[in-house]
Every structure is written in structure tokens, then in C-alpha cells.
Amino acid sequence: MTSTSTDHDTTQTPGIGVILCNLGTPSAPEPAAVKRYLAEFLGDPRVVEIPALIWKPILHGLILPRRPKESAQKYQQVWLEDGGSPLLYHTEQQALLLRGWLGEAGIRNVQVAAGMRYGEPGLKSLLERWYQSGLRRILIVPLYPQYSATTTASVYDVAYAWAASKRDIPDLRIVNQYAEFDGYIAALEETVRKHWSSHGRPEQLVVSYHGIPARNVQLGDPYQSQCLATSKRLAERLGLNESQYRVTFQSRFGKARWLEPYTQPTLEQLAQSGTKVVDVICPGFPADCLETLEEINMEVREAFLHHGGQEFRYIPCLNEQPRWISALRDLVQQNLRAWER
Numbered sequence: 558m559t560s561t562s563t564d565h566d567t568t569q570t571p572g573i574g575v576i577l578c579n580l581g582t583p584s585a586p587e588p589a590a591v592k593r594y595l596a597e598f599l600g601d602p603r604v605v606e607i608p609a610l611i612w613k614p615i616l617h618g619l620i621l622p623r624r625p626k627e628s629a630q631k632y633q634q635v636w637l638e639d640g641g642s643p644l645l646y647h648t649e650q651q652a653l654l655l656r657g658w659l660g661e662a663g664i665r666n667v668q669v670a671a672g673m674r675y676g677e678p679g680l681k682s683l684l685e686r687w688y689q690s691g692l693r694r695i696l697i698v699p700l701y702p703q704y705s706a707t708t709t710a711s712v713y714d715v716a717y718a719w720a721a722s723k724r725d726i727p728d729l730r731i732v733n734q735y736a737e738f739d740g741y742i743a744a745l746e747e748t749v750r751k752h753w754s755s756h757g758r759p760e761q762l763v764v765s766y767h768g769i770p771a772r773n774v775q776l777g778d779p780y781q782s783q784c785l786a787t788s789k790r791l792a793e794r795l796g797l798n799e800s801q802y803r804v805t806f807q808s809r810f811g812k813a814r815w816l817e818p819y820t821q822p823t824l825e826q827l828a829q830s831g832t833k834v835v836d837v838i839c840p841g842f843p844a845d846c847l848e849t850l851e852e853i854n855m856e857v858r859e860a861f862l863h864h865g866g867q868e869f870r871y872i873p874c875l876n877e878q879p880r881w882i883s884a885l886r887d888l889v890q891q892n893l894r895a896w897e898r
């Protein structure tokens with residue numbers, strides 16, 4: 558970590574806040590807490606784009622009475638003994654480390670915190686708290702490298718709605734996407750190379766992203782093309798040709814068509830057609846969470862092995878990897894520089 562000469566002006570202006578904003582997570586791995594979380598999350602019209610008159614009765618009459626119990630059991634399997642929700646734990650660790658790395662780069666007037674779009678610590682309360690304490694420059698970094706209206710736009714909604722309640726609106730900046738940001742790709746590359754140096758190369762690298770409904774893409778959501786762009790950049794840096802990796806989409810919810818190919822059936826087909834060793838990485842999740850630790854590393858692993866695969870090697874998310882924290886520092890510095898002009 559070295560100080561840069563370009564950050565001097567920004568560092569002297571008081572009161573900058575940086576929020577690492579992630580999706581959110583239940584407060585406990587219990588049905589009641591999961592129900593509260595899912596009600597807020599799935600009640601967001603950015604997430605489920607079905608008219609409220611149709612969706613609300615389905616959500617409250619069919620989904621919320623059943624799913625929380627099932628989901629709570631899954632959360633229990635990944636809940637950290639001391640840290641609680643992995644998603645919240647890793648996001649908070651990232652915020653702590655980023656604060657230190659920014660300090661080492663000479664930026665000492667910055668506060669960094671984790672904020673959650675759904676649940677606690679809530680994005681809106683954090684904005685309000687910092688505003689009341691006098692911060693007038695706030696940078697939000699959604700922990701979604703690939704933009705989707707279902708996730709990133711929802712962060713904009715909350716921030717802008719909060720700002721709409723203010724007479725003296727602070728300088729607010731939101732990082733829209735960083736699917737091909739060099740530091741991010743380099744961090745992914747490093748995590749794969751480290752994994753290969755201890756385990757050797759796989760027959761296939763499966764690059765799995767959270768899915769969204771296919772219709773959203775038809776309506777203009779750029780998410781799919783950004784996932785493909787991230788994967789292509791990563792594969793190029795790893796020297797993989799097109800037959801050595803594939804991109805898949807996981808976590809389908811409901812019966813509509815989502816982005817394809819789906820992760821689990823792809824791994825089952827790979828196993829059935831004789832592939833024995835696979836590596837799976839989830840670049841769309843900067844922090845490990847239910848969808849990576851339980852769905853990928855438990856459910857999909859079991860499916861692959863059950864269909865004849867021999868080695869299912871899950872590559873953990875970027876989490877607290879120094880190369881990732883330095884990428885976040887670079888991304889933040891790049892955005893803070895805009896305030897110098």
C-alpha cells in the first residue's frame with residue numbers, strides 16, 4: 558500500500574462517508590426474522606416486477622407463510638458462530654479493512670461503513686445518521702459489480718428517496734457498476750490462481766452468477782451482458798479458451814424463465830457427460846452468503862457428485878482478500894477524485 562499524490566485535495570476536505578452497500582440479510586437464522594427480511598426484500602417492486610395487486614396476495618398468502626421456515630434452516634447451516642450472517646460479516650470486515658487502506662493512502666477524513674438495502678444496518682438510517690453528524694459528501698459503492706435494476710437500481714431508489722426529504726441535499730455519488738474494473742478482475746484472477754496453485758487446474762471452470770428473470774433483460778436490464786463481460790475478461794487473464802469455462806446463472810426464484818443456462822442442471826450435465834473435476838466461482842457476489850455457501854457449495858456440490866462428478870471445488874468469494882480491498886480502495890479513490898474538480 559503506497560500513498561498516492563493525487564488524493565491530497567480530497568483528503569483535506571472534511572466529512573466524506575463511504576458506504577459499502579450489500580443486499581441485506583435476516584437478523585437471525587430463525588423463521589420470524591427470515592420472514593421480516595423476505596417481506597421487505599420480495600415486497601420491493603424492483604425485485605419482483607409483478608403488479609402489486611397480483612403479487613402482494615401471492616407473497617403474503619403463499620410465500621411468506623412457507624418459505625421462511627425452509628430458508629431459516631438453510632441460514633442455520635451457514636451462520637457463523639461468532640460472526641452471524643456471512644454476508645453481513647464479510648461486508649463489515651471489508652468496510653473496516655477499506656478504512657485502513659484508505660488511511661494508508663493518505664485519505665484520513667473518510668468514514669467507511671457497511672449498509673444494507675434490506676434489514677439492518679439499513680442504508681437509509683446510515684445516510685441520516687451521517688447527514689446529522691455533518692457529512693456532506695457520501696459515496697455509495699453497491700456490492701454488485703454487475704448492474705441490475707433488481708439490485709443496483711434499488712439502492713439508487715433508497716438513496717434518492719432519502720435525499721428527496723432534504724432541503725440541503727448532500728453531494729451524493731453512487732457507483733453504477735464495475736463489471737470490468739481492472740482491480741476487480743485482477744482480484745478474481747488472483748483468487749483463481751491461488752486456488753490452482755494448491756489444487757491444480759480443473760477440467761472446467763464454472764462461473765456462476767445470481768440469475769434474474771429473462772424478461773428483465775429483454776426489457777433492457779444490462780446485467781447479463783455485464784456478467785458475460787466480467788467472465789470474458791477473467792478467462793482472458795487466466796488464459797482459458799472458450800471450451801475451458803462456462804457462465805451459468807443460479808438462485809432461480811419462481812416459475813418464470815430466468816437467465817440460462819442454470820447452474821445446477823449445467824453441473825449435472827457436466828458430470829453425466831464425464832467431467833470429473835470442476836472449479837466453481839461466483840464473481841457477482843463480493844461476499845460469501847447463503848447463495849454461495851449453501852446453494853453452491855452444498856446443494857450444487859451434492860448434485861454434481863450425485864451425477865458422477867468426483868471433485869467439486871468451490872472457490873470462495875473475494876471477501877477480505879487484500880487484492881480485493883485494494884481494488885475497492887482504487888474504485889473509491891477514483892470516485893473521490895471527481896470531488897476535487
Ligand SMILES: C=CC1=C(C)c2cc3[nH]c(cc4nc(cc5[nH]c(cc1n2)c(C)c5CCC(=O)O)C(CCC(=O)O)=C4C)c(C)c3C=C
Nearest residue numbers: 580581582583604628644705707708767769810846847848
Ligand atoms: C425475485 C427474486 C430475486 C431476484 C430478482 C434476485 C436478484 C438478485 N439477488 C442477488 C443477491 C443475493 N440474493 C440473495 C438471496 C435471495 N435472493 C432471492 C430472490 C431474488 N434475488 C431470495 C428469495 C433470497 C433469500 C434466500 C432464500 O430465501 O432463498 C443473497 C443472499 C442473502 C444472504 O443473507 O446471504 C444475495 C447476496 C443479486 C446479485 C441479484 C441480481 C443480480
Ligand SMILES: [Fe+2]
Nearest residue numbers: 580767808848
Ligand atoms: Fe437474490
Ligand SMILES: [Fe+2]
Nearest residue numbers: 808847848852
Ligand atoms: Fe438460493
